[in-house]
Each structure stands twice: as C-alpha cells, then as structure tokens.
Amino acid sequence: VNDRSTAVSPSSAADPRLPLVQFVERPGIIDLGWGHPDPALLPVEQLRLAADRVLAQYGADALNYGHAAGPGPFREWVAERLAAIDARGPEPASIVASAGNSQALDQVVSLLASPGDIVLVEDPTYHLAVRILRDHPVELVPIPADERGLDTDVLGDTLDSLRRAGRRVRLLYTVPTFHNPTGVSLAPERRHALVRLASRDGFTIIEDDAYRELSYDGPAPRSLWSIAPDGLVVRLVSFAKSLAPGLRVGAIVADAPFARRVADSGVLDSGGGISHFASLVVAECGRSGIYGTNVERLCGAYRDRRDALVASLKRVLGPAASFIQPAGGYFVWVTLRGIDARALLATAEALGTSFVPGEVFHLAQGSMTSLRLAFSRYAPAALAEAAERLGHAAESTRV
C-alpha cells in the first residue's frame, strides 16, 4: 500500500530502458509525493542472509507449491509478532499469507462483496485502495473523517438512511492507525463505536493495518481486530513498511473460519499460497531477530524525519497552514489557509519540491486546500530543504 504512482508517468523518451521500480526520479525535485521507503533504509544484506538461510533450512520445500494459507513457520511467527505489538494476538489458524495489503484487499473484496453491495470508505482515504475497490462491481459511499479519524456519528446516520433505503452495506474499509493520507489514528472511543455499528448492522470491517509497526510516540493504538468479536474485522497486515515492499508479503488476519475460507479460494488452492518463498524469508527475518532490529531502526529514522519535517513546516508555513503531527506512519497532512493546493503544487515544483494534493484522496468533491507530505523517502536535511521550498512556494502563491 504505497502512494502516488498514478500522478507521475515515467518518460520512456528520457530512459529507453523499461522501468525497474515505481519511483520516478525527477532531477532537482525533492518529491514528498511518494509514500515509499528510503532505499537507504532497506535491509539488503540482512534479506540476502535470510533468503540464504531459508533455502539452506527448507531446501526444495521453500520452492514447491506452498500450503494454501501460507507456510506454517510464517503463520506461527506472525501470530507471535502481532501478540507482541497489539492488545491481543491471533491464533496461527486465523492467519493467511498474502502478497501484500493491495492483493489482500482485492481478494477479501472478491470473497465478501456481491455485485451492487455498498462499501463504505473514509473520506479522505488511501486513493489507491479506492482504485482496487473500483475494480469490483460495488458502490462506494464516503464517510467523512476528521482529526480523530472516521466520524462515527455520521457513520451511524449514514447507516440508518441506507437501511431505510433498503440498501445492503457489506464492507467498510478503513486505515485506523497512522492513516494514509492524514497520519491520524482513530480515537479509542470511536474504535469502539465503529465496532458496535458493524456488529449492529452486520457489515465487515476491513482494517488496513499497514503502518502499525511504525509507531514513534509509544505503542500504537489497539487494533480494531483486537477489540471486536470474532468475524467482524478482517485485518490486513503488511511487511512492506516494516521490512521491504518488493518482497510482496502481508497477512490476512481474521478468525479461523474466515482464514479457511480465504485459503480455500480458487487462487490460493490452485497456486499453493500467494507468496510462499517470500513469506518464508519474512518469517526467517522474524525468527532470527532481523525483523525486530529493523523495525527499531526504522522507527528511529522515521521519527527523526517526522520531527525534522514538522519543525521546518512550523517555521516556514507559520499561520499559512495547520497540520496534525502524526504519531506514526509516513505522512503529514497539511491544511492551507486561503491557498489552493493545486496552485501551490505548480509553484512548489518550479521551486524543487512536490507533494500529492489532498483532493486526490477524496471520493467526490474534496478539500482544495489540503495536501499530503510523505517523510519516508528523504533524510532530515532534505526534508527541511523541501519544507523551505514549500514555504517559499506558499508565499508566492498566497493571494
């Protein structure tokens, strides 16, 4: 679950070779549009060791058709890890390996939604999740979110009117912890309210929990999964942010009956698990301690980056903008005063920085004055420089 990719197209004229990665380097631009990890923070050598060890330990079993729900060592390690970083942990039998949260979201929607069903989404929300949802014949209904996350009062009202209209709400997709794009975490009382409403109205919550490991100010909030009765929440856990996105490994965490249902889907039954070798590599990182050490290192580095960006933004934007300091994840959400974000973007790019305008994350008409800044890909000095450029751009854009 990453970022901006639809916003920028690589120029094949500039480089005749086909692209290797998604990120498109634009000379002279510090591009805070991309929700990608800094290449310098990816544990290349540790993953080489882990891949070696997996092949030494499991031999051909690491390369054959894997168990449909994911290899046992992976499910066992994920269960242990989630127990350590959340209020309660799942049984291994409630866990199915995925090829990352994007694939997992696609599969869960395929399994749970019928044509014409309503899927509720936060507004603003992760725009590429919206694209995945729109690849299915469902109807999306936005629920507004504020600085405490999804507005559960509006959600309750919306559910009431949909029920009166005879419409079936099947799913609600949410990023309740260190939200993309806002960085906000859903307030504790709203977490409970959301779970109560799902229980009352019989819809399933898809909890995209991609950012939990990247928590900078103490433990992350309890997951929705951990406070809900069995069967109400399908939680998508990713190792893209905490280890490496290119491995394409995540996990679907629900209850044992749903895990069996996912594992029994045609794709996993036929293919033998969606990420067999790569998920063994992730499990080996977990078992050997590489994973835990890496998460600590990432949290330290990203905390510094967040602090650098936030401090610079405060200094350069002053009263021209407000923003929420995120306690985790990749993003700072900025709301401008009297400046259109699209106009600011044009000026900012001319001055050597970039971002994603907030309207991209809104389902229908959205705020024209907000924007998302990712602090994941650049070191503190570059972030401070980007903030300076943004400040200059804001000054010259203000009317």
Add this chain to the structure above:
Amino acid sequence: VNDRSTAVSPSSAADPRLPLVQFVERPGIIDLGWGHPDPALLPVEQLRLAADRVLAQYGADALNYGHAAGPGPFREWVAERLAAIDARGPEPASIVASAGNSQALDQVVSLLASPGDIVLVEDPTYHLAVRILRDHPVELVPIPADERGLDTDVLGDTLDSLRRAGRRVRLLYTVPTFHNPTGVSLAPERRHALVRLASRDGFTIIEDDAYRELSYDGPAPRSLWSIAPDGLVVRLVSFAKSLAPGLRVGAIVADAPFARRVADSGVLDSGGGISHFASLVVAECGRSGIYGTNVERLCGAYRDRRDALVASLKRVLGPAASFIQPAGGYFVWVTLRGIDARALLATAEALGTSFVPGEVFHLAQGSMTSLRLAFSRYAPAALAEAAERLGHAAESTRV
C-alpha cells in the same frame, strides 16, 4: 497451476505443526494425484545464487516498490524467451509480471468479465481454474474436448445458440498445450478455428500456457497468442513448472494496451507490481543461463518419467484401458473400460497408489471411467511400481 489439493486434507492430529507445503505425504502411497514437481528436481542452489546476485546487482531497488507492470529486466527477458520457444515473441511492453497463472487468471477475469457474463471452458478442464472462475459472478458453460482438444465445431454451435438467446460470451479459458488433465494439445486446424470464432464473436481467449516449456517430443505447438490478431488472446505464462512454483512468478502476455490496462489496475498500481523481487530472481536465472539449463534438465527427466509410466501402463492395463501419450506437461489421462474410476481409486489406495478421478475435471456430469495420473513427482522406478499397483487394482475392481 497445480493440482489435487482439494482432494486430500492434511491430518493435523498426525503432525501438530502447521503445514509448510501443499503436498501431503501419505506413508506407503505413491500418489500420482499431485501435479507437483519432484522436490529433487527443484534448483535450490541455483536459485540461492540468483537471489544473491539480484541483491548484489540491484540492491535496494530489488526490494522497493517495483514498477507496476513488473521490473524491466524481467519483461525484457520474458520477451526474449518467448520469442525463442514460440512462433513469434511479444514486445516487452505487452508483458506484465504476475504472481503465477492462478493470480493472473483471477486478475484477468476481474478486469474483463462483468457480472452475469458467460465464460466458456473446456470439458474436462483444470478443476482449480474452475474454482478461480467460480469466485467471480460469471456463468460457466462447458465445451467438450476430445483427443484433439477443444471441439471447435461444438464451440461454433454453442456460440450460435448463445447468440440467438441474447447471451454475451466474454471469455473462453483454455489450456491448449499439454492440457491439464488430458495431456492433449489442441490440433493446429482447431487452433485457427478457435481464433476465428473468437474474432467473429468478439470474446477474449485466456490461453493458460503453463506447460509449454515441458515439451518432450520436439517443439511445442504454436501458441494461440502467436496466431491471433492483437487483442484477442490473453496468454498466461508461468515459471512454476519450468523453475519453481514457490517463487510465484508468471507473466500476462497480451498486447501493449491490455498490458497497460493490467498494470494500471488498482492492485498493481498500489502494490507496485505483484512479484517484484521474485520476478527479478527469475530474470536473473534467465539471463545467467540457469533457466535454460534447468528446462533442458527437466525435459530430460520428465520425458523419462512419462516413458516409464506409459510403458508400464501399457503392460499392466492392456485392454482394460486406453490412454493418450502426452507430448509434454505433467499428465497421462487414462480411460478405463468397464471400470468405475471411484471404485478403482478405493482399491488402488488400499494397494498403495492414488490418482485423481476424471469426474473432478468435468463441469457437470462427467465420465466416470477416466482418471488423471501425474508423472511429475516420482522417479521412473516409483512410477513403474505405481502402475503395477494400479494394474492389480484394476484386475480386482473389474466386474
């Protein structure tokens, strides 16, 4: 694209650990039910070297969000390889990396089929592809196949009556080369007839080309993709059979507009390519020659296995059965005379061998006298022993 997995459940009582792989060992049984490679034939050390080299060469770029269509080196190598093993090759721009043919089939159906659309399938066909198709809100219509593959005369008649009934045929799924379960390849004139009908009636052919590399008696037949106009055939290419299923890497091959459409789907845009690191490992195997050497070695080994099984079947079954000698792939399809395959299975298992009864591969009522034998997982001596046991079982089952 593998096999029997729905037929056997692992006993968690026997082994308290969660399963690692899909194959379930049953002591004393030579199980020809599984369309899996022999673990002894998987190139463990070569893949370790390839993974090492990928991380040394590309560093963090091998682990970050990959280009949505797959990494350039992978698409370039697949284009070269397909040009070498088929009548014509695609441009790299017509290729998108997949996580194997099961994931690719699921995605292509999601993109192309609307609720209520008709999807035509061969009968018999790969039963787990049917499960993938049934995870979508489409209607499956079987078209009979014989020893020359899909019966294109019946297909023409079926298309005519569907058209008269005002029904929309959107897709046809076929394994035209070294078919699962029959081992048959679609006859050349029928390949052309199929392409003409698709062109006339405006449906897309999904060509599951998982077995092309495993060709034992000369070159494999030209792919449907290679003889069709652009845009008519979406071909699914797999490296599960020619390298290692656990890597979960394949490719979707169509034309450039369709490849862009696949790469632009929500899942690939968000996740950054579905198999970034693993597809770089496959490309490195290709570039370094590991892949070509491995395919030659596999063809030699599987040819010996096919020959051993076929020779033994001839000797032990005699006039009790007929079968078609496959020119490639994993399977021999046996048709019994006057013996019910389910009854034979019970006796065969008591005598220490097993298989998948043919009815599993039929959409509706199927032949009760056919069965599928996989020769991929066992060495020639074990295959000869399995055939002996099957012969004894047939003798005691005959009425």
